[in-house]
Amino acid sequence: MDNLVIPTFAAIAALLAAAVILLSMRGRAVRDISESARSALITGALPVAESDKPDAAAALAAAEAVGSAMIQAGYSVETVQDVLGDIARVNGLPESEVLVFPNALLVSARGQGQHRTGAVASGSGQLLFSQIDEVQRTVDAARTGLLDPVSTVERIDRIRAMVPNHGPVARVIGYAFLSGALSVLLGASWTGVSLAAGLGVITGAALLVSERVPRRYSALITVGIAFCVALVVFLLLRGGFGSGILAALLAPLVVLLPGALLTTAVLELSTGQMISGAGRLAAGAMQLVLLGAGIVTAGALVGVPDFDFSENPELLGPIAPWIAVAVYGVAISVHRCAPRRSLPWILLVLYVAYSAQVLGDLAVGGVLSAFVGALVVTPVTALVARQPSGPAALVSFTPAFWLLVPGALGLLGVADVLGGDSTAAASLVATLSTMVAIALGVLAGSALSNRMQRPAL
Template sequence: MSTTGPRHSRPQARRAVADVPVGKRITGAARRASGVFDDWLVRRVAGRSGAHELHDPPPPEEPPVSADLLNLLRLLGVMLISSGETTDRVQQILDDTAHRYGAGEVQFFVLPTGVFVRVEDSRGSAVDLQSAPNETLRLDQIAALYQLLDTMKRDLPPPTEVTGKLAEILASDRPTPVWLMLVGNIVLTVGLGLMLNPTVHALAGYAVLGLVVQLLILLADRFTLLSLALPVTAGAVVTLLAFGFPHALGGGQPSQLLIPAVAGLLPGATLTNGAIELSTGSMVAGSARTISGLNKLLLLAFGIYIGLQVLGPRPPDSAAIAALGWWAPILGVLLIGIGHSWRSSAPPKSLLWLLLVLYVTFAAQRLGIQIGGPLLGAFLGGLVAVPTAYLVQRNRNAPPTQVAFLPAFWMLVPGGMGLTAISDLVTNAGVNGLQVLINVLLSVLAIALGVLVGSGLINTKQPGRAPMLDRLLPPPAHLPAVHVPSADDGKS
């Protein structure tokens, strides 16, 4: 038995070798021969000159930019994107950071979904990429990020130390408990309802729908499928509840409940940042953001359409109900500030500063509406919000500009007018579709233009030139938190 095995295995081995293509056999033989020759050459040379001279590799050439600094720049870029900055501002901050660390050979290409870093020297160039998560940082994380930027501008710590602190900010636990987030979204929804439709009969509806939407958001964080379909699901659920119980929740006017309930899902920041980027020449980033925002807006409207189709025929809204007094919108702004600070985990001792920016923005928006209509109000609100947030951060214990600006930016709700128009287009066959689209675009452009002009008052690209507001006002008594450092600071 022991002698038959080898006799049968040899023909099988020959057949197996014959089945291999000739080209592969030749290539394999050449590689084996080359390896044998190389081994022989190594032994031959080593015997004459010493093995250590051959086996010791040459010292590696130093890269123009250290790997630690590249890791810092990539991580900083994606965190700035997640904090709500436009791609142009992210690139300016990255350029400034690279120059402060003595790296002038680095170029950046920033998109809403990632950061490209290009390093070039006499030996050639290399490109690296870091993708950005499709999530927005909490207000406490944004505050910590800009405070770290301020520290980098003053002290210039080692890149590894900064990268470690950035990772700690990303991994930090949410300081707000779940129950307070639920209460925060309820308060936020009621506040926005008092601004848009201040009727006492709708207050219960605002509270119930605000709780339901926040529960859906928390569930979407745990279930990927729900996260992908969150705009459609939220729009459908809100519509089913509002129109299914029109008198219990909306006082006979269920359509007035839709916008405040889904306000937290409106793509106002995405659409406005996209319009700003298109205006400043960032066509790729601006187009991507605009299409993404419009897509989310249409998904919300599609969810509303599904809810209406499930319910079937429905009676029209009741006659208009008397609104609350002039104080209702003012109280609404207060509730928006409190609710947003709880829902988005605002840093401690920042609520009063957030409310200050909110009320100034609200006053400018109402003034514009009284003078020239909603579009002028949107423009003035965006124009005032950015400089006000910048002036706030000059005070001691005030939050950075981006933290103070985001709640006011969200209160303008540029997508709100768009969703109202698209909802009317879905529910009312007599609405002019072209006019709806024009109203959406004009409302977004009005706020974007206001934010762009307001940002010009606090930003500068000219070497040795301070922002306009800094030239008009005395310097603060303490060192302010840095919001938008300029790449020219290191040259002045």
């Protein structure tokens, strides 16, 4: 009973504290137009000038640059289309058409007798949180006419050339703490936490190396990381270590889990974006297969003792997960190079997400708790993004999303399928249910978020 009372009161207290903070800041929820304008003018940008004849070529270049950066940052197809449509209209080309794919886009800039068409592929690799935040600021300025097309392209180029605000050693150490904190949330023992942190060092270093190698080798790196992590864990299990180290199998792989990709796929399929949704779904499934293949190969090499992946002994007590959430927030901010001013907001969103999930789990069960978490977090990130020091909604939402770890069950299900386990279907069904629940939660939360949009000029 005590194990339920403490998390329940902690979750309620965290949500109440977050509500007080957000309500007190509501009157100042204004990353307003004047601030963006001052920022644009300081960097030498000019507002879009009124003209009888718009420049279709310049508008097309701006749309291509912004769209490519947004796709690389991980925005949904619908969001990219809305933004590029606004950019076209503000530049006097309201008849423009945009076709967005998960890794490319086609733009036809049309209006007032002009017609220019272009196609561009998104950049390779992931953008860091600091880059995503600057992309969002550029989007806000470009879609409202505060940035002219030439300045928009120049700013996107500067964003792509940004230097990480943390060095490689700090980022690897950050990943080690990230892995250790997530192992606490997954129910590890102290031995398991130490093991997860150690494997996090190896995984973090491998991920940094993967940023500098051609994309065609990413599949080999994914399988290699999963194999090494699983090999160490399986060897220690066979050496007599208890189930408290099982979390170390999943925690170091959390960034590689395609939970966000799969959930975005479900979200896009539910909104009629069939090509993009199906493409993301296939890519996410393939990522799970690669991770599962690495784990199964390690198991086949050394053998796997009989144990239950879903076991959650909570060996560190009911307070440890709440401390781990803060450690995770700081660690992911360092590893993904979030803007320093955004750390308090990321921690706030993380505690809201975790608290909502804890209460949702107690009230409606595990799968629906993911719906509750997404429903609560989506409008909170929108409100945070409106604060003068708040990061882009995607920056604060992504770490919170990884707390839900919707890809974990799917990873285990795929591993079971590859290993011939007849019970794997249950894990895969649970994963699909979790993805649908999160997608519906995001859709419902977006309805509230739309009421918080900044006023247009």
